[in-house]
Amino acid sequence: MIIDTHSHIFKEYYKNVDEVINKMKNNIIIVCGTNYNNNKEVIKLCNKYNNVYGTLGFHPNELEDFEYEHLKIIEENINNPKIVGIGEIGLDYHWNDNNKDFQKEIFEKQLDLAKKYKKTVVIHSRDAFEDTYNILSSNKYRNLKVILHCYSYDLEKAQKFINLGIMLGISGIVTFTSAKQLREVVKKIDLKHLLIETDSPYLAPVPFRGKKNEPLYVKLIAQKIAEIKNISVEDVYLATTSNAIHKFDLKIDL
Numbered sequence: 001m002i003i004d005t006h007s008h009i010f011k012e013y014y015k016n017v018d019e020v021i022n023k024m025k026n027n028i029i030i031v032c033g034t035n036y037n038n039n040k041e042v043i044k045l046c047n048k049y050n051n052v053y054g055t056l057g058f059h060p061n062e063l064e065d066f067e068y069e070h071l072k073i074i075e076e077n078i079n080n081p082k083i084v085g086i087g088e089i090g091l092d093y094h095w096n097d098n099n100k101d102f103q104k105e106i107f108e109k110q111l112d113l114a115k116k117y118k119k120t121v122v123i124h125s126r127d128a129f130e131d132t133y134n135i136l137s138s139n140k141y142r143n144l145k146v147i148l149h150c151y152s153y154d155l156e157k158a159q160k161f162i163n164l165g166i167m168l169g170i171s172g173i174v175t176f177t178s179a180k181q182l183r184e185v186v187k188k189i190d191l192k193h194l195l196i197e198t199d200s201p202y203l204a205p206v207p208f209r210g211k212k213n214e215p216l217y218v219k220l221i222a223q224k225i226a227e228i229k230n231i232s233v234e235d236v237y238l239a240t241t242s243n244a245i246h247k248f249d250l251k252i253d254l
């Protein structure tokens with residue numbers, strides 16, 4: 001069994017969402033919300049498909065239409081057994097660095113919910129290492145179960161995060177020619193700290209780079225990790241699947 005631990009399989013990106021999900025039969029897809037409307041889609045997909053689990057959250061790049069009221073959707077659905085985390089949440093100073101305080105406020109509000117309901121958090125962090133690390137290593141949040149999705153910082157930072165018990169999501173970027181730094185991270189960091197994810201529809205791995213990504217391509221990411229670590233792809237599946245089951249506390253029902 002394979003688990004794509006991070007995807008955005010929404011109607012706005014795919015003509016036929018059902019077809020994309022059916023290709024992952026007997027495997028698991030975790031769909032992550034980023035705004036009010038697609039959080040509602042996450043809930044629908046979770047209720048419709050046995051093999052789809054979801055996380056609800058408000059992404060730092062999608063705060064223009066955010067209203068505090070919207071956070072209620074998280075609490076209202078937190079007891080749905082298919083909702084296994086809070087995300088995608090975080091900090092992104094690459095696309096927007098003039099609303100840092102607002103980003104931090106909304107990020108922390110969602111971390112508070114994760115703490116209250118003991119849920120795993122799925123974090124996006126871009127050009128924001130310092131604030132992300134300071135928040136996650138604070139006494140208030142250091143016991144949270146955390147996944148840093150689409151890991152893209154260097155090895156030294158990876159070691160700091162894994163020392164906090166944080167798991168790193170490895171995306172299709174690892175297959176890009178330019179991604180030397182990420183391959184170094186994958187080589188040096190033990191498999192027990194890694195997850196595999198597509199971030200579909202974005203970041204399709206080679207040889208589909210630039211095309212629309214889909215959860216099935218998570219296999220290409222596993223293959224690349226196997227190649228870098230010089231182990232079998234089965235070992236990558238075994239370890240990363242078990243990591244995901246534990247980190248999200250998944251009750252598998254296929």
Ligand code: NI
Pocket residue numbers: 006007008032088199
């Ligand atoms: Ni994402």
